[in-house]
Every structure is written in structure tokens, then in C-alpha cells.
Amino acid sequence: MALFARxxxxxxxxxxxxxxxxxxxxLNQCKGVARQWWGxxxxxxxxxxxxxxxxxxxxxxxxxxxxxxxxxxxxxxxLASPPGDAAAEAEAAFQKGDYTKALKLARPLADxxxxxxxxxxxxxxxxxxGAPHDDAxxxxxxxxxxxxxxxxxxxxxxxxxxxxxxxxxxxxxxxRWYRRAAERGDAPAQYxxxxxxxxxxxxxxxxxxxxxxxxxxxxxxxxxDTRNRAAAVKNRDTVAGEMTSTQLAEAQKRAREWKPQG
Numbered sequence: 001m002a003l004f005a006r007x008x009x010x011x012x013x014x015x016x017x018x019x020x021x022x023x024x025x026x027l028n029q030c031k032g033v034a035r036q037w038w039g040x041x042x043x044x045x046x047x048x049x050x051x052x053x054x055x056x057x058x059x060x061x062x063x064x065x066x067x068x069x070x071x072x073x074x075x076x077x078x079l080a081s082p083p084g085d086a087a088a089e090a091e092a093a094f095q096k097g098d099y100t101k102a103l104k105l106a107r108p109l110a111d112x113x114x115x116x117x118x119x120x121x122x123x124x125x126x127x128x129x130g131a132p133h134d135d136a137x138x139x140x141x142x143x144x145x146x147x148x149x150x151x152x153x154x155x156x157x158x159x160x161x162x163x164x165x166x167x168x169x170x171x172x173x174x175x176r177w178y179r180r181a182a183e184r185g186d187a188p189a190q191y192x193x194x195x196x197x198x199x200x201x202x203x204x205x206x207x208x209x210x211x212x213x214x215x216x217x218x219x220x221x222x223x224x225d226t227r228n229r230a231a232a233v234k235n236r237d238t239v240a241g242e243m244t245s246t247q248l249a250e251a252q253k254r255a256r257e258w259k260p261q262g
Contacts (some may be wrong), residue, residue: 003195003199003235003238004192008169012165017157020159020251027172029120038216053220064176065079069232075081084240085113086106086109086117087105087106087109087116087117087120088116089105090102090103090105090106090109090116090117090120091106091116091119094106094120094123094124094129094130099124099130099131100127100130100151102120102124102130103120103121103124103130103131105117106118106120106121106124107121110141110144112146113144115144115145115148115149115150116145118141118142118144118145118150118153119141119145119146119150119152119153119156120140121143121151122137122138122139122140122141122142122144122145122153122156123138123152123156124138125138125139125141125155126135126142126166134166135160135165135166135167136166137166138156138160138166139157139160139165139167141153141155142156142160143157146177146180146181149180149184149262151180151184151185151189152181152183152186154177154178154180154181154184154189154230155177155178155181155186155188155189155192156187157177158173158174158175158176158178158181158192159174159192160174161173161177162174162190162192162201162202170202171196171201171202172203173195173202174192174196174201174202175202175203177189177236178190178192178193178196178200179193182213182216182262183260184260184261184262185220185260187216187217187220187221187228187232188217188228190213190214190216190217190220190222191213191228191231191232192215192216193209193213193233194209194210194211194212194213194214194217194228194232194235194236194239195210195235197209197210197213198214198235198239204240207239207242207243207247207251208243208247208250208251208254209251209254210235210239211239211240211243211247211248211251211252211255212251212252212254212255214232214233214235214236214239215232215236215251215252215255216255217232217257218232218233218236219255
């Protein structure tokens with residue numbers, strides 16, 4: 001099968017931008033809720049935080065939406081800020097290209113074990129942005145973050161195992177990390193897991209699984225990321241040409257029933 005590859009850096013930058021934009025959207029909704037309830041003053045502050053939690057959860061960014069909404073509401077009534085809210089700010093700074101600020105915020109949190117901060121530090125070493133390029137150091141930080149469920153770190157670690165960068169080349173290990181990130185809804189990881197199944201790299205070749213993951217990736221890449229969306233659709237349709245009608249129906253059923261984990 002003639003499958004399309006994908007620009008890893010472009011996809012990862014788009015994914016970071018999606019996460020930052022989703023976070024900002026959740027925060028804006030939380031602010032709106034806070035304004036609506038503000039007339040009830042301090043005794044309803046906890047209620048505002050609970051509503052903010054519900055909004056953030058539906059957007060898939062509940063942890064940071066809660067933190068930022070609570071920070072702003074709590075500041076108005078003199079409450080302390082919760083720990084760890086700088087991790088989202090560090091990720092946003094990294095995505096915007098302010099690597100000095102990103103690492104200044106992320107490194108102390110990473111040393112304390114914050115997974116998103118660990119991912120920022122790992123990506124800095126991986127790309128040589130804000131820190132010397134060092135694949136071994138990148139792998140160390142990304143592994144810490146990925147072990148705690150960070151999808152961006154898991155995806156990048158999969159790429160490193162696939163290429164033998166900072167770690168021994170191991171397609172099975174690459175597929176394992178792609179799967180962990182893909183199951184959490186990471187579109188680039190879903191795409192690469194689709195490639196692994198289509199090519200039989202690190203996993204047994206399986207056109208049904210390949211079609212399902214390409215299908216999911218095509219749906220989850222942001223609308224602005226036309227290049228990767230088109231590649232996912234092209235590969236899905238290429239794989240479909242190798243499938244029986246029964247296999248195609250099964251792949252579509254799996255995609256419909258799939259739900260992100262974690």
C-alpha cells in the first residue's frame with residue numbers, strides 16, 4: 001500500500017495549539033459562569049468552581065480549566081491559588097515560541113513530577129528549543145511524563161523509539177507508546193498507530209485496526225490542520241481498498257464505538 005507519511009513537527013505543533021485553544025475556550029466559559037453568579041458573592045464561590053469543573057470536563061481539559069477558573073475567582077475573594085497551575089502556562093509559552101519563559105515555568109514543576117511540565121522539558125531537549133538538543137535527556141523527561149499518561153509525551157516517545165533517537169530503535173515499543181497516546185485521543189498518535197497496523201511495524205498487520213485508527217485521526221485533527229487530515233483520509237481510503245465489506249463494516253463499527261480513555 002502506498003501510504004502517506006506525516007510531518008511530525010507540524011502535527012505536534014498543531015496538537016499543542018489545539019490543547020492551548022481548548023484550554024482558553026474552557027477558561028472563557030468558566031469566566032462567563034463566574035460573572036453570572038458573581039452577584040451571590042463569596043458563599044457561592046464553590047458553586048462557581050463546581051460549574052467550571054463540569055464545563056472543563058466536557059471539553060476534555062478539566063484539570064487546567066478548574067485551576068485557572070478557581071485562580072481568578074479565588075483571587076477576588078482572597079483565597080490561595082492551587083499548586084501546579086503554571087504547567088498550562090508553560091505549555092502555552094512553549095507553543096508560542098517563548099521557550100525561555102516555558103522552561104522557567106516548567107522546570108521546577110517537572111522536578112516535582114508534574115507530567116505536563118515534564119513533557120515541556122522533554123520537548124525542549126527533543127527539539128533543541130530553549131535547551132541544548134539532547135535526545136537522551138529528552139527521552140528521560142518524556143518517559144516520566146508518558147508514564148503518567150501525558151499523550152503528547154507518549155506520542156513523541158513513540159517517534160523516538162521508531163527512529164532510535166535517544167533510545168534503541170524498537171518498533172514494538174514505538175507502537176506501544178502510540179497506542180497509549182492514541183487511546184487518550186491524541187490524533188498524531190492515532191495516525192502513527194494506523195501506519196503501524198497498515199505496515200505491520202511493531203504489531204501484526206491488521207487492516208481493520210489500521211482503518212479504524214486512520215478514521216479516528218481524520219476526525220480528531222483540527223479543521224485548520226488540512227494537511228494531516230487529508231493524509232489520514234487518504235490512508236484510510238487506501239486501506240479500505242484492501243478490505244472486504246465485512247472488514248470495512250467492522251472497522252467503521254469500532255470507530256463509532258471508540259471512546260477516549262483517561
